[in-house]
Amino acid sequence: MARHTTRRTSKHLLRHCKTATDNDFWTTKLIDAEELKTRQADYCDTVPSDFKVIFYESMSGARMMDSPYALFIRLYHEPEFRDYHHVWSVRSFDLIPDDFEDDPRVTFVTRNTDAYQYFLALAGFVIGNSLLPDYFVRKPEQKYLNTWHGIAYKALGRTQSSPLGAAGSVYNLLQATHVLTPCPDMTETELSRFSLRGVYSGSMAEVGYPRQDLTLNLSKDDGEGIRDQLGLDPAKKTILYAPTWRGNKGSARFDAEQLEKDITSLMKLDANVIFQAHHIMLRHIKNVDYGNVIVPPSHIVTNELLGITDLLISDYSSIFFDFLATGRPIVHYLYDYGHYADERGLLLDKSELPGPIVATADELVATVNGLISDDYVPTKHYRSAQKKFCPHDDGNATSRTINWFIRDDASDVNLIETRERPSIIFWGGRLDNGKKTEEFLRSVGEAAERGDRDVTLLVARSVNSNKSAMDHIRQLGLSISVITRNDFEMVMTSAEAEARIRKGTTRHQTAEEPLSRWVRLKSLVSRSKEPIKTKDVLLDDMYHREYRRIFGDAQFDELVMFPGASQFWRRLAAHAVSDGKHHQEGQR
Template sequence: MPGRNTLGAPKGLLRHRRTTGDEFWKKKLRDAEELKTRQAEYNEAVPTNAKVIFYESMSGARMMDSPYALFARIFDDPAFRDHHHVWSVRSQDLVPDELKDEPRVTFVTRNTDAHMYFLALAGHIIGNSLLPEHFVRKTEQKYLNTWHGIAYKALGRTEDSPLGAAGSVYNLLQATHVLTPCPFMTETELSRFSLRGVFSGSLAEIGYPRQDLMLNMHQDRASRIKEELGLDPDRKTVLYAPTWRGNKGTARFDADQLEKDIDSLTKLDANVVFQAHHIMLRHIKDVDYGNIIVPPPSIVTNELLAVTDLLISDYSSIFFDFLATNKPIVHYLYDYDAYPYVSGWSGTTVTEQISPTT
């Protein structure tokens, strides 16, 4: 059962809320205009608290990516012991057991009063994608957008989509701070998201915090992950981490192909781990994974990479992260001829390095 803190917070932080109980924590608003109105009301009524930090990864998919890496570092730092942390998650089932009774962490779900309330309360907001379209940053709030990978697929403005992704542009323009991992992504975000000449915040080309989870993992954490996954210490560990197909809104994945791949992977003399992109999960139900290891949500992707000896992937930008380990990568591109016409490409600077035989 969820601990008391999965749907709670210190009373001192809740004095400005307009509803209580399930109406505050669980009831979701569905109407877009009502959401905008309610968020505006909270922005007006709730004073900003510089010691509250709000985190969200991929619309609340789970605690993951660079926001999680920053949380893990800040949470353990004695200098921030008096700060309260708020995580946006799609389901309370995604709350790690070790945090369910942690008084310094609160969990909220999108489109609830609780989510909007803490968005208005937090002095610092950390995200890696898009916050809700009803979010409007208050002047005194600091908003860090870390983004979530090197643009392997088409992103933002392209020849086929000259206006680009309006939601991403609107969201990034509200950020006070933006991180990029390399010159390629700096240029991509400035040009593909129409930031050049209009972005008034700070853009820092300093890498992704999530890489620290992989490159600087403590040995005791690595041992716990291996134990939790049930890895055989006498075997190498292979991670298969494919991405979704199609476009946002029409995402898909070939479950039949996956079943064939899983069948082949089960024959390897290795610990084989399967990590699906979170968008894929709705398309691959009822798949028999056999002896393939499927990690729980409590183990984030970059932690998996830390205990991986070989990565198998396709068009996922995960391989850019894994390059830093100098370990082998297999690019499994079974639909290479069709894929570029479905999802597009970011440009030859990336794709010329990859071929069907890599």
């Protein structure tokens, strides 16, 4: 495994020696959650940022894919960025494409290793499309672009059944210096369902997804190369079936028996039929017989596969939004619509879908045969969907994103104002089951009704078990941003951890500590001079880091404190307003 590491790492990035950056540095995963947090904090505290290093991750390291991949490919090939180093997070070194196997300009790391944490701290630029680890706290000088990974079709974020939303997604987006959206519809989804409105302090822009450029700009030669790899018959149309998984995260599933029946039906088509599974589905369909249906290897990029596709069959996957930009036919195969809509929730009505909707395999085959037998002309309804969901899909989203994110040139993007009014945050914390909570949450709603400020509510995840509080929060609606702090021990450096139990002054890593692997690594990567900090300064740094983990660089104009808030919540609140003003409820 070591051949995947030091050989492809530029020497100026890591002043390594074999005793420090041995195989463990690259392959051994830190298991203890608190050790992971402390190690990442220590790396961030000691490793200076390098703005010629770019760190990429797609779907927690699933593979090189999506908009981060589209940006990487462009940056990798542009002469202006020839001396930049690219670091990719992958779940396994087996996922490394042959083209980059021994490339000295590209490094591959896996999550929760020292190598991952080191490069995540080193990179001046971070690009992701989902969630980075929960211990990630962007360094103040780092630039972090979150592209997200698709237009919302399925319910996500804050919903009636989940009024507190998805805390991890909110943290990642609020920490980002740049948030990219493809269209007004998705902009509103992120502002409301991920609670960015009135909170997010970075640069948000409607740019279009860079991954779309891989589809729209696919060259003839590259298209032929993919067709050759897949063994497609050039005399036949190519159909891609790309369904998504069922259930919810943590309980994902897919009906393999249903899939086999559908595969059997699709084999009746006089066409090249390709089956592309969502990466979450793969573990649920290991023993499916695909017959003569083609399953592409993982190294073929989905958006490039769309470039050679003549017709797409999908269900509730957002892949249809990507294909919509091509103007080619889409069939929505919704055999379990009622059950899926009830279980998972959908943000689009059937009437908003651009293509024909079918519910049985026989209808599917008949509809597909009809669409591929003649030249397709998009309907008025299809064109309307393109206008709504694909306004920026012109093949230039990658260039616009690089100008905006890397070059600080926003002249070609549609910037979104996320904070249009003065902001107020109601600092609830854990709340309680009493009258104080009822009055506090009522005041949140009253502040929103006045309409003169952007209103945000902060609560602890434990509030989820407080039925009365949850009923109030559910009634607040999406015009109020709700930020939830999960039960989470704070990320802290080793010095800060000591400061919680020691008095007086302490130095980062004392001489009497055992010579751990971290101590040896630290001597190689640390800044030239480490500051000496008092206990109070160290503890303040710890709370500030925790605030930034949740809110990024957001600051509020006014803060209303829940009267029963503990010392922890009060110390955290000290970092929320620039002038230090706090207010008890009823004393504003």
